[in-house]
Amino acid sequence: MADMRLTKPDDASIKSFITGAAGEFMQAAGHSAGNGARNGALGETIAARLLELAAITDEPGHLTRLYLSPAHRKAADLVAAWMREAGMTAQIDALGNVVGRYDARNPGARTLLLGSHIDTVRNAGRFDGALGVVTAVEAVKAASKSAKRFAFAIEVVAFGDEEGVRFASTLGGAKALAGKFAASALDETDDGGVSRRQALMAFGCDPSQLRELTASAERTLGYVEVHIEQGPVLEQENLPVGIVTAIAGVTRATVEIDGVAGHAGTVPMPLRKDALMAAAEMLLAVEAAARSRPGLVATVGKLEVPASATNTIPGRVCFTLDIRSASDRERIDAVAAIRQSHDAIARRRGVSARVLIGHEVPAAVCDRRLSDQLAAAIESFGIAPRRLPSGAGHDAMAFDKVIPFAMLFVRCRGGTSHNPDEYASPADIDIAAGVLLNFLERIESQ
Amino acid sequence: MADMRLTKPDDASIKSFITGAAGEFMQAAGHSAGNGARNGALGETIAARLLELAAITDEPGHLTRLYLSPAHRKAADLVAAWMREAGMTAQIDALGNVVGRYDARNPGARTLLLGSHIDTVRNAGRFDGALGVVTAVEAVKAASKSAKRFAFAIEVVAFGDEEGVRFASTLGGAKALAGKFAASALDETDDGGVSRRQALMAFGCDPSQLRELTASAERTLGYVEVHIEQGPVLEQENLPVGIVTAIAGVTRATVEIDGVAGHAGTVPMPLRKDALMAAAEMLLAVEAAARSRPGLVATVGKLEVPASATNTIPGRVCFTLDIRSASDRERIDAVAAIRQSHDAIARRRGVSARVLIGHEVPAAVCDRRLSDQLAAAIESFGIAPRRLPSGAGHDAMAFDKVIPFAMLFVRCRGGTSHNPDEYASPADIDIAAGVLLNFLERIESQ
Numbered sequence: 001m002a003d004m005r006l007t008k009p010d011d012a013s014i015k016s017f018i019t020g021a022a023g024e025f026m027q028a029a030g031h032s033a034g035n036g037a038r039n040g041a042l043g044e045t046i047a048a049r050l051l052e053l054a055a056i057t058d059e060p061g062h063l064t065r066l067y068l069s070p071a072h073r074k075a076a077d078l079v080a081a082w083m084r085e086a087g088m089t090a091q092i093d094a095l096g097n098v099v100g101r102y103d104a105r106n107p108g109a110r111t112l113l114l115g116s117h118i119d120t121v122r123n124a125g126r127f128d129g130a131l132g133v134v135t136a137v138e139a140v141k142a143a144s145k146s147a148k149r150f151a152f153a154i155e156v157v158a159f160g161d162e163e164g165v166r167f168a169s170t171l172g173g174a175k176a177l178a179g180k181f182a183a184s185a186l187d188e189t190d191d192g193g194v195s196r197r198q199a200l201m202a203f204g205c206d207p208s209q210l211r212e213l214t215a216s217a218e219r220t221l222g223y224v225e226v227h228i229e230q231g232p233v234l235e236q237e238n239l240p241v242g243i244v245t246a247i248a249g250v251t252r253a254t255v256e257i258d259g260v261a262g263h264a265g266t267v268p269m270p271l272r273k274d275a276l277m278a279a280a281e282m283l284l285a286v287e288a289a290a291r292s293r294p295g296l297v298a299t300v301g302k303l304e305v306p307a308s309a310t311n312t313i314p315g316r317v318c319f320t321l322d323i324r325s326a327s328d329r330e331r332i333d334a335v336a337a338i339r340q341s342h343d344a345i346a347r348r349r350g351v352s353a354r355v356l357i358g359h360e361v362p363a364a365v366c367d368r369r370l371s372d373q374l375a376a377a378i379e380s381f382g383i384a385p386r387r388l389p390s391g392a393g394h395d396a397m398a399f400d401k402v403i404p405f406a407m408l409f410v411r412c413r414g415g416t417s418h419n420p421d422e423y424a425s426p427a428d429i430d431i432a433a434g435v436l437l438n439f440l441e442r443i444e445s446q
Numbered sequence: 447m448a449d450m451r452l453t454k455p456d457d458a459s460i461k462s463f464i465t466g467a468a469g470e471f472m473q474a475a476g477h478s479a480g481n482g483a484r485n486g487a488l489g490e491t492i493a494a495r496l497l498e499l500a501a502i503t504d505e506p507g508h509l510t511r512l513y514l515s516p517a518h519r520k521a522a523d524l525v526a527a528w529m530r531e532a533g534m535t536a537q538i539d540a541l542g543n544v545v546g547r548y549d550a551r552n553p554g555a556r557t558l559l560l561g562s563h564i565d566t567v568r569n570a571g572r573f574d575g576a577l578g579v580v581t582a583v584e585a586v587k588a589a590s591k592s593a594k595r596f597a598f599a600i601e602v603v604a605f606g607d608e609e610g611v612r613f614a615s616t617l618g619g620a621k622a623l624a625g626k627f628a629a630s631a632l633d634e635t636d637d638g639g640v641s642r643r644q645a646l647m648a649f650g651c652d653p654s655q656l657r658e659l660t661a662s663a664e665r666t667l668g669y670v671e672v673h674i675e676q677g678p679v680l681e682q683e684n685l686p687v688g689i690v691t692a693i694a695g696v697t698r699a700t701v702e703i704d705g706v707a708g709h710a711g712t713v714p715m716p717l718r719k720d721a722l723m724a725a726a727e728m729l730l731a732v733e734a735a736a737r738s739r740p741g742l743v744a745t746v747g748k749l750e751v752p753a754s755a756t757n758t759i760p761g762r763v764c765f766t767l768d769i770r771s772a773s774d775r776e777r778i779d780a781v782a783a784i785r786q787s788h789d790a791i792a793r794r795r796g797v798s799a800r801v802l803i804g805h806e807v808p809a810a811v812c813d814r815r816l817s818d819q820l821a822a823a824i825e826s827f828g829i830a831p832r833r834l835p836s837g838a839g840h841d842a843m844a845f846d847k848v849i850p851f852a853m854l855f856v857r858c859r860g861g862t863s864h865n866p867d868e869y870a871s872p873a874d875i876d877i878a879a880g881v882l883l884n885f886l887e888r889i890e891s892q
Contacts, residue, residue, distance in 0.1 A: 274733075301760065310745075313745055
């Protein structure tokens with residue numbers, strides 16, 4: 001879509017990169033020009049390719065690329081072409097993952113997985129997911145152009161099912177690699193009644209080949225994902241990149257409060273059992289429980305007053321809770337504290353309150369060794385290695401307790417994501433690509 | 447509607463009342479049998495007639511009687527018949543008010559207005575409005591049966607437009623008597639596109655006769671209305687009746703809060719500008735402002751989080767304010783205090799908040815002299831004369847600053863109103879009717 005291309009790819013810079021001199025890998029990885037000194041070409045290239053990818057959409061006028069859609073098909077083909085250009089073999093697997101392989105120096109070596117996703121939310125930004133895929137492909141290309149082979153094979157995976165917009169379950173592609181994909185998910189249907197199985201077959205995939213995907217722990221070194229932060233921490237601290245400590249665990253709950261409805265004019269304040277005022281006090285208790293636990297976040301995203309009227313004291317209120325922490329212990333502790341405060345508030349106000357737990361997902365902790373190597377790579381560019389949790393879910397979490405995984409976060413403007421305003425600068429992306437290459441070097445040398 | 451008649455009117459008790467001995471007026475007014483000793487017949491009669499009236503509905507299955515509807519027509523005819531039976535002349539005026547007149551001893555005497563309304567909300571209770579009309583008719587009937595005439599004429603008015611369900615403006619019938627009816631209201635249309643003028647003509651009224659209604663202050667003693675409390679105060683204090691000090695003034699406003707939306711997982715608590723958490727704090731400030739001012743009530747009836755999602759920090763919240771007090775000064779002071787606290791909360795949280803005043807109606811203060819006579823009448827039954835404001839609006843407020851008015855509240859179960867569960871006991875109604883008769887005696891003797 002032409003109007004998505006805010007700036008044209010800088011063909012000259014792309015060309016100069018592709019045809020660059022031998023030793024480009026070393027330069028890109030921060031070795032030749034000294035710590036922190038980079039020419040930014042890799043970042044510009046990646047930014048240009050993200051623009052090109054963002055033009056592939058299911059909905060003209062903005063970026064929407066749903067799993068197994070026509071736009072997903074075109075994007076997968078483009079990414080496969082980029083992989084081949086980068087010196088990889090490329091194929092689309094049984095679940096629609098695009099997998100590019102860059103062989104190791106020696107056959108039989110273990111494999112390092114790099115990747116992220118190329119599906120999007122509706123009216124998306126162009127960095128969420130795609131950044132990690134394109135950065136990995138360009139990192140391999142830099143190695144390939146320098147005829148650099150590693151002691152491990154690299155597989156770059158472009159997952160297609162991270163956002164979970166089309167079908168009920170999510171992370172199907174990454175779960176399959178991790179041996180966690182439930183075959184029952186093939187029968188899930190989208191809003192149009194099309195099953196995942198049917199959509200896969202129309203995409204040209206053979207869902208019966210599913211079991212062949214499983215990445216065994218023995219032959220896989222780990223999984224590393226570059227992703228925009230989708231939050232404001234790095235921007236606040238003026239850092240281009242950071243290392244993810246864990247993908248936060250989450251508790252989702254609904255709180256229902258029943259008080260007594262009444263006429264706004266006729267019930268004196270001391271006689272009220274106002275469900276909304278009780279809710280207000282409970283919300284502030286939720287906030288206080290989160291504020292007193294650094295690293296934990298708690299959000300009331302929805303609050304409804306059914307059958308409300310300006311002149312009626314609310315008799316019933318429902319609200320949602322979303323509580324996240326990299327520490328499961330801290331999260332469970334906070335949920336208990338919130339329950340306790342809600343009970344006390346309800347008792348004092350003469351209303352009833354029920355906290356109904358929806359789902360609970362434990363935190364997925366990043367691998368210490370891989371993360372330390374990312375930190376060392378960041379420090380080699382003269383940048384403080386900030387470690388922070390990821391409050392959002394990512395493909396990486398599918399690998400929890402199966403293979404080691406780590407994530408590199410890239411600063412994004414205003415912390416904005418899932419929005420056309422989503423933005424990461426070419427300069428920051430360039431540093432992320434450099435860190436990834438430096439990281440590959442470090443793993444290589446171990 | 448047969449199924450509305452939970453109990454059949456006790457024909458025997460009605461008959462015995464109607465055919466009762468001379469002196470019945472004195473007995474009913476609490477004179478013959480001593481303070482507080484009543485046989486309850488008047489209350490039973492009124493309760494029975496309220497059941498009969500409640501059977502007249504526009505919507506089978508529950509009580510809904512809108513202004514100028516077929517059910518209103520039938521109810522008006524029934525009330526007019528009851529008025530005639532009670533010794534009054536009765537007619538339906540240009541706005542559909544049913545007006546029954548009981549002449550004074552001498553022609554040219556001033557007139558005391560008694561009344562309330564016979565329209566209802568949808569799915570209403572049977573006491574709101576109708577109680578005041580039927581009680582006034584039965585009080586006159588008690589006088590008439592004893593051949594009692596007063597030094598003043600009595601006009602009992604059954605207004606038809608108190609609830610404001612059908613047309614935009616309300617209290618049209620009472621405003622017309624007070625000389626406050628705006629002719630433009632005749633052009634208001636209902637949901638079906640029928641104008642008030644058309645509806646009046648279909649009802650058999652002649653809207654052009656409007657100006658003849660005006661009750662001049664010189665020839666009118668005042669207006670007295672019996673009404674259920676619609677609140678829990680009398681029940682809490684174990685009192686059957688109370689005297690209204692004023693019909694509360696009201697300020698209606700909308701508060702709009704703009705914060706910054708964000709991902710529930712990725713924005714640390716200290717970096718949030720959560721519109722809903724700001725709203726929660728503002729709600730509690732509203733509550734505190736009301737609690738610290740006895741007699742003032744403040745209600746947040748509606749609160750909305752547009753485009754909300756469980757995993758999104760709310761960026762925008764709107765809520766309503768409804769603030770009432772019998773003291774305009776106290777209400778204006780509370781609104782200022784609430785604005786101030788909202789500003790401080792918004793500033794501290796980095797959100798913006800606007801308080802948009804919708805409408806403001808000053809308090810309508812009841813006449814001291816008429817209220818004192820009601821109090822004396824209550825005391826004559828050995829009951830403490832509790833004075834309390836009315837948080838709800840009533841026909842009486844239309845007479846503010848035109849003629850003196852007073853109101854007698856009757857205890858209702860649980861403070862419930864605008865609901866089929868609305869209930870006032872025959873015993874309490876009997877006391878209210880006795881107080882009204884005693885009050886007429888007191889006015890008479892002055």
